[in-house]
Amino acid sequence: MPKPPLTLFLAAPRGFCAGVDRAIKIVELALRKWGAPVFVRHEIVHNKYVVDGLRAKGAVFVEELEECPDDRPVIFSAHGVPKAIPAEAARRHMIYVDATCPLVSKVHIEAERHHAAGLQMVMIGHAGHPETVGTMGQLPEGEVLLVETADDVAGLRVRDPQKLAFITQTTLSVDDTAGIVAALRARFPAIIGPHKEDICYATTNRQEAVKAIAPKVDAMLVIGAPNSSNSRRLVEVARSAGCAYSQLVQRAGEIDWRALDGITALGLTAGASAPEVLIEEVIDAFHDRFDVTLQVVETAQENVEFKVPRVLREPA
Template sequence: MSATLAPEANASLARKHKTVLLAAPRGFCAGVDRAIQIVERSIEKFGAPVYVRHEIVHNRHVVQRLTDLGAVFVDELDECPDDRPVVFSAHGVPKSVPKAAQARDLTFLDATCPLVSKVHVEAERHAKEGLHILLIGHAGHPEVIGTMGQLPDGQMSLIETNEDAQTFTPKEGQKLALVTQTTLSVDDTSEIIETLQSRFPDIALPYKEDICYATTNRQAAVKAIAERCDLLLVLGSVASSNSKRLVEVGAKAGANKAALISSSDSIDWDAVDKAETIGLSAGASAPEYLTDGVIAALRSRYDVTCQEVEVIKEKVIFRLPRLLLEK
């Protein structure tokens, strides 16, 4: 007599198989990790509340966890009391913000990513040499606002698209320099730079590429898996430039479909059901537990095989501000 399988076993046998390709590196970069540590250590050192001007990074899960620890997120410095520390976000701030903090004798900690600070220094150096700076970036993004705020109005022009690069007209005799937002698409930015170089052969370029190592590496990892993916899922916030660029890069690199999700709660299960091979990555401000949550959600419905595809190992670490290292 043949054994009869329990209903649960039949259900298990009927589960579809999904292959998940995990892009590596993914998730937190050194700049984001440093910024989050600055808020955490500030709460430990000074007690709660610690005020943070703007979201420390663009991820609501990170912001909520820090809020639970005692961080208070505000839009502007004038919302901060005089007797509590304030942290500036990883995206950087205009020069007017720390000046205002100093004028009020506030204790403040600058969590600006060192690679963003490098762009600020470049822009100032070019301006001192009498060059007009072209900034490739997205209008309204906090990093762009912070970078443009390093110089007086009129000394920097924003280039958002290749069309902008084709139509920008400098003043007669004006010499130019170029800097970029750190979280852009490597390929799209290269096209804009080529246009500017062809129009202005003497334009001063960054000593080293401004697009940060983490953005470059995460895009390379997505490219490495995209052609094999029926569906590419990227974890990140709609406010996160680098996360949105990963979706665009994946679609251009061959993924049949690419989507940005904030967590496992926003998965389009109809799309997943139609896909055999699913790519998974995460923007630089998305914590790894969100990736774990997506894998767990997939395993609750399907027979899942995970394969990590690593293009490079990251070993970058940025030091914390001296104020937090002092006893």
């Protein structure tokens, strides 16, 4: 029986960003330099396949610093950590390496600069997400107010409406964030925003590619983890751009084939912490069931690269 035809639109850019690439490299280089075990506070990036691969090489993932022994290196995840964490590691004379994405660090520096100028911060982000926790933890308690939606802006109680600035999590929906920023500016006309968008290039580029594909397809698959903010935003962006059926899967085994019955065009992308090997696995799964015509939809080119910390460029 002949396979049904399917046009598969593959998003470019997709998958790993420079910050994720750097964070994984940091763990691998630390294992090479200091041997196993190397401890990692929180998942280095939000992807089970990546974490399992590093665990197999000798990385031990923990949620809190107190779970780490003093005599083994510890790495802080790409999402960033509150200031108190490296301070505690230093107090315990631990070797620690900060794998915080440089674009997240940029937001941290921005928050500190505004705080030094006497401004109270408003952070647009998701409560409880490690990046939000890390960014809010750069400043003393109460100095950063969190908003998750445009509706939250009405309930903000600020010290002085004339002395405010806002920052954002780097992995938000570009369109949703624009609505929240508009609400902030409407209520607090004097509020100061970032010089350049806090939402990172990789998040923006992946969302743009999805917007270009969504109107052409019957369904969209996003490869990513359920706890990955940027991956979940891609599912939402696909839906709001006109693709009613959009599904997040960690890998090929999770695809709901019944929901894809009768489709002739599919969009495929991956969040910033999903490796290319998982994308290839999904494409292979479609080749098994359909007569696939592959079309790459490229909306941007990425050539960003971040250096690993100096301590890992030096021999042991």
